[in-house]
């Protein structure tokens with residue numbers, strides 16, 4: 001996972017350093033978190049008399065034989081003192097826990113790579129959890145491959161590109177006939193359920209059988225130069241970024257004993273439908289990390305998590321400069337992302353929150369520039385050359401300009417979130 005960083009420093013906005021090649025992202029070094037004291041350092045309490053733990057301590061200090069007849073006012077006083085001690089102990093424990101933990105939110109529009117960053121963290125710090133989910137990803141991979149070829153098939157019509165081999169029309173029809181079935185098999189968040197959001201019914205065996213039936217059609221279509229042309233020029237055909245990766249791997253992923261690799265998991269696309277909570281212990285600090293669904297209709301679920309946030313990772317896809325929003329075809333994706341960044345960066349609850357901005361999908365961005373997609377066609381105010389360094393700096397500045405507090409630190413990383421880290 002490439003990254004480069006630079007604070008949007010106290011000297012004013014836009015002072016971030018520009019894209020380059022940095023090391024792997026270290027959350028603990030990116031955030032101002034104190035890690036000097038221990039978690040759960042208060043001793044456990046026990047007892048069944050109804051007295052508070054503090055009262056137990058006081059009672060234990062009184063020699064039994066010397067206790068006079070019960071004086072109710074003295075008892076009340078002792079109880080009040082014990083409660084005060086307990087309150088102080090609790091506050092101290094909470095303070096210690098807070099010092100040793102950090103709450104992070106990963107925010108941003110849909111498909112910017114929020115869940116992918118989380119998967120990277122799991123690969124680095126919670127591999128066990130990912131291994132438990134590995135088999136589930138088999139279905140996701142199969143669905144992703146089917147959806148990719150389907151999007152390209154529809155894209156062919158949208159872009160008015162003919163098939164190279166007319167005999168492939170039969171495969172095109174097979175793929176398109178499966179549209180409603182595929183919709184039914186959409187997978188929602190892996191490993192997390194929010195009772196407020198119904199999960200779609202899924203059937204792993206049916207999905208795999210359907211995929212295996214489709215393999216000949218997928219292979220024939222993907223080899224057709226008409227489909228390849230559609231892949232190259234179709235920017236608004238709703239194609240996931242992992243399309244090529246999975247379509248190139250059809251032989252491997254259709255093996256009977258196929259088990260998804262780490263790369264497959266990073267590339268697999270599962271739309272997040274709710275807010276999911278994850279825990280990571282990194283350098284003795286407990287990170288509570290929240291991954292949210294980025295679709296517009298799901299942003300109403302974010303607000304309840306806005307209290308006591310230590311840091312925000314805001315994800316933007318650099319490659320989205322020439323795409324429109326899924327929910328509104330008239331809206332440019334990156335412009336919509338900038339508007340969202342404005343509302344988050346200037347939110348009153350985040351006045352003292354550390355901010356990390358990930359300008360993600362640099363690989364796709366580079367590929368688009370190489371293929372001739374012009375930044376100027378979507379941002380008319382841009383008059384620089386259509387190269388990576390200048391164009392990415394320009395797009396980055398669109399974000400930094402949004403911060404009303406010019407002293408706010410915004411640490412930027414230019415990332416390729418599907419690239420594996422070597423720790």
Ligand SMILES: Nc1nc2c(ncn2[C@@H]2O[C@H](COP(=O)(O)OP(=O)(O)OP(=O)(O)O)[C@@H](O)[C@H]2O)c(=O)[nH]1
Nearest residue numbers: 110111112113114115116267269272294361416417
């Ligand atoms: N090529 C490339 N693909 C990426 C990159 N980052 C993420 N992806 C892919 O983009 C797709 C979407 O990524 P997700 O992490 O699911 O996006 P998200 O922001 O969680 O989306 P929602 O859950 O809908 O909010 C996945 O197929 C990822 O593998 C990247 O840097 N480069």
Ligand SMILES: [Mg+2]
Nearest residue numbers: 114115271272
């Ligand atoms: Mg997600």
